Amino acid sequence: MRDSDIHINRVDWVVVTIYFALVIFGWFNIYAAVYDSQAPQSMFDMSINSGKQLVRIGAAVILIVLIMVADYRFFENLSLYIFIAFMLLLLITPIFGKVVNGQRAWFEIGxxxxxxxxxxxxxxxxxxxxxxxxxxxxxxxxxxxxxxFGVLLLPVAFILLQPDTGTAMVYFAMxxxxxxxxxxxxxxxxxxxxIALTLLSLGIENNLYLAIGIGVIILFLILLGKKSWQKVVAFSLIGLGLIAYSYSIDYVVSKLPEHQQNRIMVLFNPNLDPLGVGWNVTxxxxAIGSGGLFGKGYLEGTQTKFDFVPEQHTDFIFCTLGEEFGWAGSLVVISLFVTLLVRLVIMAERQKNRFSRVYGYCVISILLFHFMINIAMTVGLFxxxxxxxPFFSYGGSSLWSFTILLFVFIKLDSSRALQLGRFK
Known part of the structure; x- marks a missing residue:
């Protein structure tokens, strides 16, 4: 029996099915995000985003076929070479890359x-x-x-040079x-x-309040009696450290670009400038709330039609889903993601060697982070x-990178019987 036969028989078709369900559902929502009822165009029209995304989906299918017919040892044997190649690519991106939305994070090839x-x-x-x-x-x-940590932080450092804080954050999910x-x-x-202390520092408008609160607690400890002086000294030192940390966080935030400062401010004060910095989240x-239980219906979203939400076909694609398919449609998509993640955990735990298991948990970590942060971002929690x-938003790099990430793991999982006995 050929290796390819063994691999096909052992492919986790549940994960593959969920992948294609998310990609197709995402494609329909991308069309809804750009749909114009006054001048409707076909979903297959290459001049609009849905048509372009369909081409990218076709390219993703080709990537899947190439991954599945490759020898599973290819990814393991060349893993460090692949890493070095991408680190060199990241290193030259801030120099030769194209600027998009203030970030030099892209290469344009035709x-x-x-x-x-x-x-x-x-x-x-x-x-x-x-x-x-x-x-x-x-x-x-x-x-x-x-x-x-050296392997993990090297790409983070290079990506921050672009600067692309959002992408850099994803790596810490691992x-x-x-x-x-x-x-x-x-x-x-x-x-x-x-993290909790940082959120507290950002959430308290005036660090004087934090200092007063700590002072009240120290006074309370003093009133407990002379035997508590050790606690008073210890807590005083901790309190001073907390206050110093709080001021340092404020200083770091003040050095961030203005748009990033505004995003942090909106998180703690959603009503801050709803027509300006808070516009996207508001x-x-x-859009999501107006969808109600079952939504307004496909292609009937008013927030979508009139472009109230910027980037609704990319980072805010969940808004289109919530408005047109409502709570029920959102629950279906969230359930698909949760099922996918649970299934990937099962796959990771059944691997026969540590390489596949570690890679599998990296895949789980990245997908979980994107899933949670994207939805939290659209509802104002982040x-x-x-x-x-993942698999839903418009974009070639996003779709292709997630496809490669997932299907390399599917390939490793389908080959686990061949890996038995390695690295004992």
């Missing part, structure tokens, strides 16, 4: 625009899987931690894979603590950072 930062996610996942494939690799050891592979839990608790929530909805 009619095609390619965003290397999107494809580098796949390369980074492969590289992490390669350096961590041996059972002797231990994330509790300092030198092994440095190696893993810390979920680190947790599965044994990275100490205490660091996650420390990280969550800093109109997004109106700043607008330009995170597309």
């Amino acid at each position: 009619p095609i625009q390619i965003q290397p930062g999107e494809f580098a996610k796949f390369a980074t996942a492969l590289a992490l899987a390669k350096v961590m494939e041996r059972p002797t690799f231990d994330l509790t050891k300092r030198n092994h931690q440095l190696i893993a 810390l979920l894979m680190f947790y599965r592979e044994g990275f100490p839990q205490k660091y996650y608790l420390l990280g969550f603590g800093f 109109q997004s929530k109106i 700043p607008v950072v330009g995170i597309p909805l």
Whole structure:
């Protein structure tokens, strides 16, 4: 029996079916986002986004075929070379790339625009899987931690030079894979603590309030009696540290570009300048809320028709879904994503070697991050950072990079019987 026969028989068709369901549903919503009832055009018209996206879907199918007919060892053996190639590409992007929306993050090849930062996610996942494939690799050891973080942070540093904060953030999602592979839990608790403190610092308009609150608690400890002086000293030092950290966060935010500062401000004050910096999020929530239980009907979305929500075919595609298909349609799409992620966890846990498992959890981490942040962004629970909805949003780089990311894992999973006994 040929290897290709074994692979086809072991392909997880549930994941493949969900992938195509999301891509097709996304294509219909992209058409709805650009539909003009006064001058309707065919979905297949190459002059509008739905027609262009259909070509990209066709290219994605070709990528799928190439991945599935390739030898599964190709991705493992060339993983570090692929990573190095993309790091070089990221390094030259800020120099030779095309500026789009204030970011030099794209290369233009004829009619095609390619965003290397999107494809580098796949390369980074492969590289992490390669350096961590041996059972002797231990994330509790300092030198092994440095190696893993070096691989993870290198593309982040290059992408921040573009600068593309949203794409850079995605790479930190792979810390979920680190947790599965044994990275100490205490660091996650420390990280969550800093995140909570950062949100608190950003949410409190005047750091004087934070200082007063800490002072009141210190006074309360003093009143407890002389035996509490150690607690008073300890808490005073912690309090001073918190205040210093809060002021440092304010300083860092003040150095961000104005549009990024505005997005953070809108997160904590949704009513801030609803006709200006808060316009996107305000109109997004109106669009989703107006859909009600079952939506206004396909191609009947008024927010969509009159372009109230900018970038509705890309980062805010969920608005079109919510307005035209309502709560029920949104629930169907969210259920598809959740089912996909659960299925990928099952696939990751049944792998026969660590390379495939690590890569699988990288795929899960990236898809989960995009799914959660994109929806949170459209309903005002997260700043607008330009995170597309996987397989759903308009764009070639996004669709192709997610397709490669997912189907390489499907290929590895379909070949797991051939990998039995390796890396014992």
